[in-house]
Amino acid sequence: MPHDxxxxxxPWLQSLVSYDxxxxxxxxxxxxxxxxxxxxxxxSNENPLGPSPKAVEAMKAACDQAHIYPxxxxxxxxxxxxxxxxxxxxxxxxxxxxxxxxxxIGHGFLKPxxxxxxxxxxxxxxxxxxxxxxxxxxEVPDPGFVHDLDAMAAAITPETKEVxxxxxxxxxxxxxxxxxxxxxxxxxxxxxxxxxxxAYYEFLDTPPDTVKYVREGRNVVIMRTFSKIQxxxxxxxxxxxxxxxxxxxxxxxxxxxxxxxxxQAGALAGLLDTEHQERTRSVNxxxxxxxxxxxxxxxxxxxxxxxNFVLVRxxxxxxxxxxxxxxxxxxxxxxxxxxPEWVRISxxxxxxxxxxxxxxxxxxxxx
Numbered sequence: 001m002p003h004d005x006x007x008x009x010x011p012w013l014q015s016l017v018s019y020d021x022x023x024x025x026x027x028x029x030x031x032x033x034x035x036x037x038x039x040x041x042x043x044s045n046e047n048p049l050g051p052s053p054k055a056v057e058a059m060k061a062a063c064d065q066a067h068i069y070p071x072x073x074x075x076x077x078x079x080x081x082x083x084x085x086x087x088x089x090x091x092x093x094x095x096x097x098x099x100x101x102x103x104x105i106g107h108g109f110l111k112p113x114x115x116x117x118x119x120x121x122x123x124x125x126x127x128x129x130x131x132x133x134x135x136x137x138x139e140v141p142d143p144g145f146v147h148d149l150d151a152m153a154a155a156i157t158p159e160t161k162e163v164x165x166x167x168x169x170x171x172x173x174x175x176x177x178x179x180x181x182x183x184x185x186x187x188x189x190x191x192x193x194x195x196x197x198x199a200y201y202e203f204l205d206t207p208p209d210t211v212k213y214v215r216e217g218r219n220v221v222i223m224r225t226f227s228k229i230q231x232x233x234x235x236x237x238x239x240x241x242x243x244x245x246x247x248x249x250x251x252x253x254x255x256x257x258x259x260x261x262x263x264q265a266g267a268l269a270g271l272l273d274t275e276h277q278e279r280t281r282s283v284n285x286x287x288x289x290x291x292x293x294x295x296x297x298x299x300x301x302x303x304x305x306x307x308n309f310v311l312v313r314x315x316x317x318x319x320x321x322x323x324x325x326x327x328x329x330x331x332x333x334x335x336x337x338x339x340p341e342w343v344r345i346s347x348x349x350x351x352x353x354x355x356x357x358x359x360x361x362x363x364x365x366x367x
Contacts, residue, residue: 012112012134019125023330034328042346042356043332045170045200045309047231049283049349051266052276055232058269062262070261077264080271081239085211090244093251094259098199098225098238099125105221106133107253109161109193116162117155119147121172121337123197126164135161145172145303145311149184156192163188166197167208171337171344173305178208185213193246196222199238200307202229202277203284217243221250226263228308229280230270235263284308287347294357298364309346314364317343323363329356 006014022043029036078092095101102125110116112134118126119142127137138160140152147165156163165184168175188194194213201207201224213220225238237259240250270276291310295302301313314320317340321333332344345356 010134012131016128016131017336019128020336022332023325025330028325028328028330032326032328039328039330040348040352040355041330042348042352043330043344044233045228045307045346046233047228047280047308048287048347048352049231049276049280051231052270052273054273054276055230055266055270059235059262059266062265065261068261070257070259070264072257074259074264077259077268077271078239080268081241084271085241087211087214087241088244091214091241091247093240093242093247093254094264095223095238095240095254096258097227097236098197098223098240100236100254100258101221101223101238101240101250102126102129102195103132104240104250104253105162105193105195106130106135108249110135113159114161115157115159116164117152117160118164119152119166119169121145121169121339122147122164122166123170124336130162142172142174144174145169146174147176147180149176149180153184153187156189158191160189160192162193162195164195164197166199167210168200168204168306170199170307171309171332171334171339172303172311173307173309174303175204175306176208181208181210185218188219190219192219194218194220196220198222199225199228203281203307211241214241214243217245219243219246221246226267226270229277230267230273231276231280232263232266232270235260235266237263237267283349284347287350287353290350290353291345291347291357298361309344311339311342311344313342314360315341317341320360320363323366324356324359327359327363329359331356 025039025041074094078089081092082089106129110133115136116130117138120139130137138155140155196210222241227233295312303311317333334342
């Protein structure tokens with residue numbers, strides 16, 4: 001009789017559902033017999049302009065040294081990030097994508113019996129990571145898909161170790177303002193680490209100031225990424241900002257060389273390429289307005305977005321996703337977020353946006 005490996009594994013892992021990413025173009029082409037060049041992907045909130053040209057040049061140059069281990073301390077990149085936000089290098093932790101920062105926080109502070117507090121429709125990885133460490137997740141309702149920080153503060157228990165605030169939130173695109181954040185921070189107990197996930201903060205004209213809490217030495221971690229506005233998603237490079245003592249705990253939880261040299265070089269160049277970032281912001285503003293105006297004209301309910309995607313209600317989200325996919329347009333169904341009637345559509349180039357809307361009109365007309 002085969003040995004049951006679950007007798008040895010952590011029991012809380014058995015019910016863990018792995019993260020389901022946006023469907024890749026190549027996989028779609030293979031499955032449907034389509035030309036990859038004919039497929040557009042508007043599912044994963046990627047930069048439609050691609051990476052910063054300066055980042056591409058920096059990565060090409062870094063490839064000549066691919067036989068040498070990277071700087072494990074990430075001196076140049078961490079220094080540049082710190083200078084950008086008026087912090088010290090000791091406040092910066094590099095991650096293999098900002099998602100890895102979530103894992104560091106779990107390694108450092110979570111154990112079975114603990115809990116984390118999240119908004120009901122926040123990024124699913126928070127709950128996934130909590131489960132990985134045997135912790136529970138308290139999901140707080142978010143009326144209008146906006147984090148209710150007062151209710152989240154009230155949900156904190158003595159067993160709460162972390163609160164996650166995604167701002168703007170994925171997948172809803174909603175934002176909580178400075179007043180609500182300040183009020184929340186006045187209430188949060190000292191034993192709780194507040195994690196601000198700000199992957200989309202560069203798309204905001206006037207983002208809330210959470211870095212001040214790092215300067216004040218509060219129990220906070222701010223997560224940011226090079227995947228979005230810098231267009232470097234495939235490099236898997238992100239970072240956390242935290243008070244030095246907290247950052248030191250996170251540094252002890254990371255693998256050696258978790259940020260590779262090519263990613264560090266591309267991220268450093270992308271960070272400094274403000275022209276590419278501004279171009280991306282401009283394309284996003286225009287495209288987001290076009291998508292939202294089109295949804296309104298079609299009579300579809302949508303959530304006004306502050307990010308580079310829009311959540312829209314289409315009826316049967318899974319079916320719309322499949323019909324769009326068959327026509328070479330990849331969007332994201334939202335059943336895993338308990339939103340089976342909704343899909344999330346990333347902002348693309350205007351050509352991609354128009355094709356997406358035309359295809360959506362065709363699919364909804366057929367349904």
